[in-house]
Amino acid sequence: MRIGAHIFYNGKYKKGTVYIEKNRIIDFIENDVTPEITIAEGFINAHTHIGDSFIDEVPRQGIMELVGPGGFKQRMLESANDKRIIDGMKKSINIMKKENVRAFFDFRESGIRGLKLIKSIKTGKIRAMVLSRPSGIYYDENELDYLLENSEGIGMSSISDYDFNFLLKISRRTKDKGKIFSIHGSERVREDIDKIMELRPDFLIHLHRATDEDLDVVANNKIPVVITPRSSLFFGININFKRFLERGIVIALGTDNAMIATPSIRVEMSFAYYLGMDPIDVIKASTIAMDRFINNRNELYFFKSKPGEIVKNPYLAPVKKLNIENGIL
Structure with missing residues (x-):
């Protein structure tokens, strides 16, 4: 699968084309693609x-x-x-x-x-x-x-x-x-x-x-x-x-x-959004902001949605988990 994605991983937000095979991210190219999905840490x-x-x-x-x-x-x-x-x-x-x-x-x-x-x-x-x-x-x-x-x-x-x-x-x-x-x-x-x-x-x-x-x-x-x-x-x-x-x-x-x-961090995210926080900032704040203190980043979550949809709907769940090749992101 090749698809444009918002990615929140390892303390950073990136946007670009992600390549996925058998639920594993095998390559990523940072570019100005219009993302269709969101991939984020827990x-x-x-x-x-x-x-x-x-x-x-x-x-x-x-x-x-x-x-x-x-x-x-x-x-x-x-x-x-x-x-x-x-x-x-x-x-x-x-x-x-x-x-x-x-x-x-x-x-x-x-x-x-x-x-x-x-x-x-x-x-x-x-x-x-x-x-x-x-x-x-x-x-x-x-x-x-x-x-x-x-x-x-x-x-x-x-x-x-x-x-x-x-x-x-x-x-x-x-x-x-x-x-x-x-x-x-x-x-x-x-x-x-x-x-x-x-x-x-x-x-x-x-x-x-x-x-x-x-x-x-x-x-x-x-x-x-x-x-x-x-x-x-x-x-x-x-x-x-x-x-x-x-x-x-x-x-x-x-x-x-x-x-x-x-x-409920999902309800908190939705609340922050409705109080005026940008969706991308909301997801940064709830996924990667504290990465400097934690190193358990072995799993990523694949949302078939853009950040705005995720933060508006606290019940919108990821469709699957992904693993990642070392050094890809």
Whole structure:
């Protein structure tokens, strides 16, 4: 088969003629052909909190009251038994499996307990990129080392929630261990971008309240930003995608708290599209944006559709899987 294709693979978007034999890509020529199909890596959900999946209904409250330290979510997590939390997480993981998600980045609250809960679940082919979080507000190197040894890194809430020296120690220890450090930034209020940069984050979450100058700093440091349109809109925040994209900031898509938005990356993609994001940018954000952190790219998905059709219809499934010859793309 020879056909024009949009291809999202190995951190790059390309357009051209693809040659397929027996479900294997054997050649590709980049050109200005008008593509008829889309070939993409499995989806990545770049930001989840699936620990709260068991919470069926949430009160209409602000960010601090609902998900801040000591807020509704923390109280619910502390009062729930392990089985209830695990059952909720399994349901969320199954949703992602059905959508051909190959990996998700889960911000794991509740310290060692929270880490052990997600590690008790067999996720199969979907990779759980677990970013742990210390349970308290005082530096405990023994706890931190356990978290780092048993997860992909650390995911903190924000610089507004902690003493900065506490965060700095965590960041330095995480970097010393060669693990990922990520943090929410300027979600509820504008936060000091210089302090955030001092933590050397591998990627950031939200940046709703960041100024244009703040975003320039993020762009200059080539740090990806994860956005979560449905969860943000729940809190009355509409995301201006253009501010990120016009600066060349890599945007990734996530679903955030499962108690607010189901962990369906396909629904999130559709939502981002209807809020004004270009279809190609939507698919970039949900497939290749986080490739620098993940290397499981052995399978590609063949959609008999263009990007616009895929993002408009979250139920439009790929027609088959493809393998690829080394070095073709």
